[in-house]
Amino acid sequence: MKKKSFEPQLVQATLEDYPTIQNMARFYVYDMSKECGFNSTDWNIPADGLYECFDFKEYFVNETRRAYKVLIDGELAGFVLLNHEVKFPKTDWNMGEFFILGKFQKKGVGRAVVEKVFKLHPGYWEVSVIPENQIAYKFWRKTISEYTKDQYAEEVIIIDYDPTQPKRILFLFLL
Numbered sequence: 001m002k003k004k005s006f007e008p009q010l011v012q013a014t015l016e017d018y019p020t021i022q023n024m025a026r027f028y029v030y031d032m033s034k035e036c037g038f039n040s041t042d043w044n045i046p047a048d049g050l051y052e053c054f055d056f057k058e059y060f061v062n063e064t065r066r067a068y069k070v071l072i073d074g075e076l077a078g079f080v081l082l083n084h085e086v087k088f089p090k091t092d093w094n095m096g097e098f099f100i101l102g103k104f105q106k107k108g109v110g111r112a113v114v115e116k117v118f119k120l121h122p123g124y125w126e127v128s129v130i131p132e133n134q135i136a137y138k139f140w141r142k143t144i145s146e147y148t149k150d151q152y153a154e155e156v157i158i159i160d161y162d163p164t165q166p167k168r169i170l171f172l173f174l175l
Contacts, residue, residue: 006072006107010080010116013067018060021067021079025053028079028099035133040164056081059096066121070100070113077104080117087157087170092123111143118147122175128157128168140171148173 013021029043029051037043045051059067059081070078078100086094095117100110118125127144129137144152152173158166 004073006104006109006112008077008104008109008113008116009071010113010120011069011071013060013069013079015060017067017069018057020076021059021069021081022053022056024076024079024099024101025056025097026051027101028097029053031099031102032130032133032136035135036130036165039130039132042164056097059083065096068117070109072104072109077101077109078113080113082117082121086126088124088126088172090124091126091172093121093125095125095127110139114143115147118175124174125172127171128159129171130165131156131167131169132165137169144171144173148175 033043033045033051056067059065064084066080066082068080068082069076070080079097080095080099081097083094083096084092085096098110098114100113127140129140131137141154152171155170155172157168157170159168160166
């Protein structure tokens with residue numbers, strides 16, 4: 001049996017990819033619920049057994065946003081959604097949403113994807129994490145620290161768009 005390569009391919013998503021990425025968002029919410037699931041009833045699984053996520057369509061129709069599919073050997077492995085919804089005016093990019101499917105986690109895929117995204121989009125960056133999501137926090141802190149050679153800032157902020165979880169850890173850095 002041939003050893004599997006975990007080299008990710010980052011492909012700009014189109015409007016045709018929107019339903020697929022929106023479907024994957026259920027798994028994204030499921031993954032986050034492992035860490036954040038007891039913060040509020042917003043994380044409860046609905047009666048139909050299908051996690052829900054807010055609508056990602058803006059990432060496919062708004063020219064200022066970017067949506068990417070992550071593929072491993074042609075298989076869908078995750079998504080990356082970038083926007084300009086930032087706390088600081090000088091910031092160029094915000095990591096809106098980032099998700100790697102469970103079977104590809106802890107294999108270096110996430111870090112490789114982040115490096116590709118950062119190379120495609122240089123400038124000032126913001127990445128925010130829900131503090132209870134320690135898996136994401138540790139991933140982002142390590143990845144950003146190594147990529148920027150510890151040239152980043154980290155602070156706790158309060159956001160106004162999520163009243164049940166207003167606290168975020170914000171990473172700021174220049175690429």
